[in-house]
Amino acid sequence: DSCLELHSIVEKGVPLFKHFGEWLKMKFNWNLSYGWAHAITENIEKQQDPLKKFYFFVNEFRKLQPEVVSIIIPPFSQKRFTFTQEKKDEDPYLSPKKIQIIRYIPEKLFFLRFLYAKKQEDGRDLFYSIEEAKRSVSKKGSTIKKRKD
Numbered sequence: 001d002s003c004l005e006l007h008s009i010v011e012k013g014v015p016l017f018k019h020f021g022e023w024l025k026m027k028f029n030w031n032l033s034y035g036w037a038h039a040i041t042e043n044i045e046k047q048q049d050p051l052k053k054f055y056f057f058v059n060e061f062r063k064l065q066p067e068v069v070s071i072i073i074p075p076f077s078q079k080r081f082t083f084t085q086e087k088k089d090e091d092p093y094l095s096p097k098k099i100q101i102i103r104y105i106p107e108k109l110f111f112l113r114f115l116y117a118k119k120q121e122d123g124r125d126l127f128y129s130i131e132e133a134k135r136s137v138s139k140k141g142s143t144i145k146k147r148k149d
Contacts, residue, residue, distance in 0.1 A: 015064040015104055019111060022126040023061050026109060064104040068113075069130060072099040072137050101133045112137065 015023075021036035030039040040057065041050045074096060100113040110133040112123035127133040 015061055015066055016111075016122055018122075018124055019104070019109075019126055020058070020061055023064070023104070023107070023109065024057065026107070026126070026128070064107060064109075066102050067105050068100045069103045069110070070101040070134070072101065072134070073097075074099070099137055101130060103130070 021032050021039075024030055024036050024039060025032050028043065030043055032039050037050075037054070040054055044050060044053045096114040096116055098115040100115065101110055102113055103110050108128060110127040110130055111125065112133060114121045114123065125136070127136065
């Protein structure tokens with residue numbers, strides 16, 4: 001995920017692996033204090049192979065379908081500038097132009113995707129409802145639109 005995100009590449013229809021642990025936590029109500037690998041090892045039957053179980057869970061996780069369910073348009077683009085000797089330029093990386101709320105279908109699991117002028121960035125946090133995802137965004141004057149296909 002890191003290399004893809006660095007270059008703002010989104011694999012269509014593929015869940016982000018950085019959300020795998022949260023999905024396990026939601027799906028099985030596991031404690032992930034020590035990470036998902038430890039959670040798998042501690043929560044499977046003793047005769048089961050943890051590596052095989054990991055791949056089973058990954059295959060289940062990859063069945064999730066990310067789908068944009070809402071778009072938030074910030075009320076204004078906070079202009080932040082970088083200064084060079086010649087001029088001052090607006091930095092397009094600092095203020096998102098749009099924020100997408102994406103749901104992992106069929107689960108009720110949501111995350112945010114921030115769309116900037118020259119890149120995009122997926123949020124690490126997952127939310128258990130669209131309302132929770134919307135509340136996490138500063139909505140001061142934001143326009144929230146449902147996606148139209």
